[in-house]
Amino acid sequence: MSRTPVRVVAVSAGLSSPSSTRLLADRLAEAVTKAAAAPVEVRVVELRDLAVDIAKHLVTGFPPPALRTALDAVTGADGLIAVTPVFTASYSGLFKSFFDLVDPDALTGMPVLIGATGGTARHSLVLEHALRPLFAYLRAVTVPTAVYAASEDWGAAGGRSGDGGLAERITRAGGELAALVAGRPVAAARSGKEDGEGDLDGSRARGAERDLEADLVPFEQQLARLGG
Amino acid sequence: MQFGIFTVGDVTTDPTTGRTPTEHERIKATVAIALKAEEVGLDVFATGEHHNPPFVPSSPTTLLGHIAARTERLILSTSTTLITTNDPVKIAEDYAVLQHLADGRVDLMMGRGNTGPVYPWFGQDIRQGIPLAIENYALLHRLWREDVVDWEGTFRSPLQGFTATPRPLDGIPPFVWHGSIRSPEIAEQAAYYGDGFFHNNIFWPQEHTRRMVELYRKRYAHYGHGTPEQAIVGLGGQVFMRRNSQDAVREFRPYFDNAPVYGHGPSLEDFTEQTPLTVGSPQQVIERTLGFREAVGDYQRQLFLMDHAGLPLKTVLEQLDILGEEVVPVLRKEFENLRPADVPATAPLHPALTDTAPEAS
Numbered sequence: 001m002s003r004t005p006v007r008v009v010a011v012s013a014g015l016s017s018p019s020s021t022r023l024l025a026d027r028l029a030e031a032v033t034k035a036a037a038a039p040v041e042v043r044v045v046e047l048r049d050l051a052v053d054i055a056k057h058l059v060t061g062f063p064p065p066a067l068r069t070a071l072d073a074v075t076g077a078d079g080l081i082a083v084t085p086v087f088t089a090s091y092s093g094l095f096k097s098f099f100d101l102v103d104p105d106a107l108t109g110m111p112v113l114i115g116a117t118g119g120t121a122r123h124s125l126v127l128e129h130a131l132r133p134l135f136a137y138l139r140a141v142t143v144p145t146a147v148y149a150a151s152e153d154w155g156a157a158g159g160r161s162g163d164g165g166l167a168e169r170i171t172r173a174g175g176e177l178a179a180l181v182a183g184r185p186v187a188a189a190r191s192g193k194e195d196g197e198g199d200l201d202g203s204r205a206r207g208a209e210r211d212l213e214a215d216l217v218p219f220e221q222q223l224a225r226l227g228g
Numbered sequence: 229m230q231f232g233i234f235t236v237g238d239v240t241t242d243p244t245t246g247r248t249p250t251e252h253e254r255i256k257a258t259v260a261i262a263l264k265a266e267e268v269g270l271d272v273f274a275t276g277e278h279h280n281p282p283f284v285p286s287s288p289t290t291l292l293g294h295i296a297a298r299t300e301r302l303i304l305s306t307s308t309t310l311i312t313t314n315d316p317v318k319i320a321e322d323y324a325v326l327q328h329l330a331d332g333r334v335d336l337m338m339g340r341g342n343t344g345p346v347y348p349w350f351g352q353d354i355r356q357g358i359p360l361a362i363e364n365y366a367l368l369h370r371l372w373r374e375d376v377v378d379w380e381g382t383f384r385s386p387l388q389g390f391t392a393t394p395r396p397l398d399g400i401p402p403f404v405w406h407g408s409i410r411s412p413e414i415a416e417q418a419a420y421y422g423d424g425f426f427h428n429n430i431f432w433p434q435e436h437t438r439r440m441v442e443l444y445r446k447r448y449a450h451y452g453h454g455t456p457e458q459a460i461v462g463l464g465g466q467v468f469m470r471r472n473s474q475d476a477v478r479e480f481r482p483y484f485d486n487a488p489v490y491g492h493g494p495s496l497e498d499f500t501e502q503t504p505l506t507v508g509s510p511q512q513v514i515e516r517t518l519g520f521r522e523a524v525g526d527y528q529r530q531l532f533l534m535d536h537a538g539l540p541l542k543t544v545l546e547q548l549d550i551l552g553e554e555v556v557p558v559l560r561k562e563f564e565n566l567r568p569a570d571v572p573a574t575a576p577l578h579p580a581l582t583d584t585a586p587e588a589s
Contacts, residue, residue, distance in 0.1 A: 059493035062432055064502065212412045212443045219362075219420035219451075222413060226363050226382050 005039040006181050008032055009073050010081040013047045013095035014117070021117045022046065024149045024170075025083040028115055031174020032079065037182055043077075045070045047094050054097050063101065075106040079113070079181040080140070082131070086118035090130045099134060108139040111180035113173050115147040124148035143176035145169060229563045230574045231556045232272025233265050233548070234307035234464065234531040237285035240538035243486040248538075254284050255291070257541040261534070262295045264545050266302040268552020271574075274305035274337065274531060279313075279346050282488075289322040296330035303577075304330055307428070307531065308339025308407045311368070312360040313350035315384065320371040320392040327397045332578030337405035337426050337462075338365055340414075356383070358413050365406075369421065372401035403576050405462055405529075408440070415440055419447030424460035424575050427524075430533055431490065433502050434523050437463070441524040457568065460575050462529035463520055466505045469550045473508035479543075480507045487537035510554040517559055526563070526571045 010029045014021030025044060033040040047054070053067035063071060074080060084095035114131040116123070127146035135142050153166040235258055241248040249257065262273040273295065275285045285291060292304040304326070309319060327334040340357045341347075347354040363381045370377050371392040380386040396402065405424035408414035409432060418425040425444040429437040445456035453459070468483075470476035477496065484496045484507070499505050506516040517530060532551065535544045567573060 056494045056498070060431060060490050060499075062436075062502075064494070064498065212415075212439055213446065216412055216416055216443070216447075219416050222358075222362050222416070223366060226359055 003038045004186055005041040006036065006078040006186060007041050007043065007073075007076070008079045008081065008177075008181070009043050009045060009077040011045045011047065011074060011083065011095075011098065013084040013092050013098070015048050015085065015092075015094070017048070019048075019085075020149065020151070020154065021083050021085045021115075023154075024115050024117055024147065025081055027170050028081045028083070028113055028147060028174055028177075031170045032081070032113070032177050032181075033174075035171075035175040035178035037178075040178075043073055045073060047098050050098070051094055054094065054101065057101050058097060067101075071102060074102060077110070078184065078186055079111045079177050080107070081113045081115065081177070082135070083115035083117070084131070086116055086123040086126050089123065090126060091116070091134070096134075099138070102138070104138065106138075107135070109184070110138075110140040111177055111184070112140045112142045113145075113147070113177040114142055115149070115173075117149045119151050121148070121150040121152070124150070141180060143173060143180060145173040145176055147173050229527070229560060229567075230271040230303065230529045231551075231559065232270050232274060232303070232305075232529070232531050233261070233534050233551075234274040234276070234305075235261065235285070235535050236276045236533070237278060237283045238488060238536055239282040239284060240488060240536065242538040242540055243482045245540075251284050257535070257544075258285070258291065259295060259298070260541060261544055261548065262302065263298060264548045265552075266299045268548050268556075270302070270548070270552055270556065272303045272305055272529065272531060274307040276307050277310050277341075278343070279349065280343055289326045292334070293326055293329055296326065296333065299333075301333070303333050303335060305334070305405075306336045307426075308337045308341075310341045310346070311338040311364050312340045312357055313346055313352050314364075316364040316368040317371065317384075317387070317390075317392060320368055321394075323402055324372070324392065324394050324396050327402050327578070328394055332397050332400075332580035334578075335403040335405065335424075335575065337407045337424075339407040340411075352383070358411065359383075361414065362417060365404075365417065365421075369404075372396050397578060397580060400578055402578070405460075405575070410436070410440070412440070412443055415444040416447055419444050419453075419459070420451050422448065422451065422453035424462055424528070426462035426464075426529070426531075428464040429504055429520075430464040430466045431503055434504070434520075438523045441527075445525070455570075457525060457571050460529075460572065461524060461527035462531065462575070463524065463527060464504070464531055464533060465517060465520070466503075466533045467513045467516075467547075467551070467555075468507045469510050469513055469547060469555070471509060473512060476507050476509065483537040483539055491537075510550055513551075513555050514558050514562075517555075518562055521563065521566065526567045528572060528575050530559070 010025040012022045012025040029042045050067050053064040057063045084091040112135050114127055116127050127148055132142050147169050149166055239254045265273045275288050277288050279286050288306050340361050344354050363383055377390050378388055405426045406414050406418035407426040415425055427437050427440050441461055445459045448459035449456045468476050468480040481496055506513050534547050
């Protein structure tokens with residue numbers, strides 16, 4: 001039987017082309033697709049292509065059209081894959097800047113699979129001390145398995161069940177994300193998100209446009225809340 | 229329709245000369261700009277309110293009172309009055325005095341302010357921005373309409389048997405706009421009271437402006453003030469003109485590239501495409517401004533930002549000449565021809581300003 005496809009967006013902050021970060025993002029997306037019961041529609045957001053737009057949004061307070069489309073895709077997804085190269089002991093600045101532009105409430109409850117790439121395995125805990133807290137702040141739900149790929153992993157033998165290699169971790173993480181996505185109503189059916197009241201400085205995100213009227217609190221209620 | 233200018237009151241170095249005006253020069257220039265606005269036939273002058281450098285307009289009613297004494301027709305307004313950090317009692321008093329001195333040529337625009345430290349400097353908490361705007365305005369609204377007010381709220385000391393003096397001119401309070409860029413709560417507030425809604429769209433893509441105004445119009449009708457089309461809408465705009473559009477671009481580019489807020493960011497070309505900024509010939513400004521109507525419907529007030537980013541006074545005055553002589557007369561005619569008869573031409577005017585009844589009450 002045919003079912004509504006779930007939308008999975010993979011954000012890749014790799015800078016080179018080809019990039020191992022993009023390669024990891026693609027492998028993770030493939031693993032989610034294989035594990036999912038429903039058809040999966042994968043969309044990859046390459047932050048490299050949006051780097052200048054991201055900088056413009058930071059200084060003007062609104063996104064140029066291509067960035068707006070990408071932000072809408074991320075906040076409207078059923079599940080998110082977020083992969084960054086490790087730069088100077090953390091996620092890359094580009095990766096952070098992109099997520100700085102996502103409305104702080106827009107990823108609440110979003111299943112997220114985090115991944116990172118680096119030259120050596122010594123930075124693998126970046127996933128736990130940098131990426132996972134970032135998504136915890138955004139109240140997203142990160143899957144237990146985070147996938148780190150060092151350069152050496154791409155040449156290691158593996159793919160056999162139980163060897164703990166990159167392929168096995170990718171498969172496990174993809175399965176975890178697919179299970180979480182399957183447990184939620186599809187994005188189209190979810191309601192809009194409120195943006196952060198009191199966030200007035202204009203420099204923060206306003207990625208996804210909301211259904212203004214659906215979110216509106218009638219004025220009498222706004223007055224009543226004050227209790228005056 | 230009313231056409232006018234609004235100023236932020238920034239003291240900014242002219243990037244082409246490296247010269248920074250003194251605060252004194254900036255304040256005097258602001259007055260000269262307001263007088264020029266009346267001279268060239270504009271309807272409205274509005275000043276911002278700021279409490280930190282590099283801005284000078286911390287005391288709007290002092291400035292507007294002075295301008296009131298030196299003008300005859302110009303409507304004096306604000307863009308915006310900080311309803312969050314000013315005491316609503318003081319707003320009621322200050323603007324009532326101004327309204328008397330200006331013989332009714334006063335309205336004002338409420339805003340929350342976007343400078344974080346201003347809240348604690350005035351004893352408030354920025355996280356309470358929306359509740360402050362709602363409660364303070366509810367009190368202001370009563371102070372101008374009820375002779376004796378008993379009141380108790382969350383943010384201000386209670387009032388028992390309080391009368392705000394002077395009473396508004398002829399008992400009719402100044403018309404109020406509510407300005408917001410992205411808070412639907414404020415569009416809702418404006419709609420609830422039947423007040424005006426001003427969307428300062430100068431840094432914003434048109435689609436966002438359209439959605440905010442549409443929400444306000446729907447809710448205005450919901451609260452029984454009229455049809456959605458009759459709601460009172462104002463928009464911002466930002467222009468730089470020369471007869472030859474290439475000259476305008478060449479002259480304005482260094483100011484754009486170094487401007488506070490958007491300087492050192494997007495290109496002039498991208499910004500003019502994505503926001504209402506228009507740099508070109510008077511005809512281009514006319515076409516662009518008429519395009520705003522396509523997005524939001526017939527509206528009542530258009531304010532242009534003309535004097536920021538370090539533009540020298542002489543240039544600003546030249547710009548106002550072009551605006552008043554070549555742009556606004558055409559826009560007045562075009563907008564008036566397009567406006568349905570049952571849609572108000574302007575925001576309500578104080579009856580002292582007109583022989584006939586105001587067009588919307």
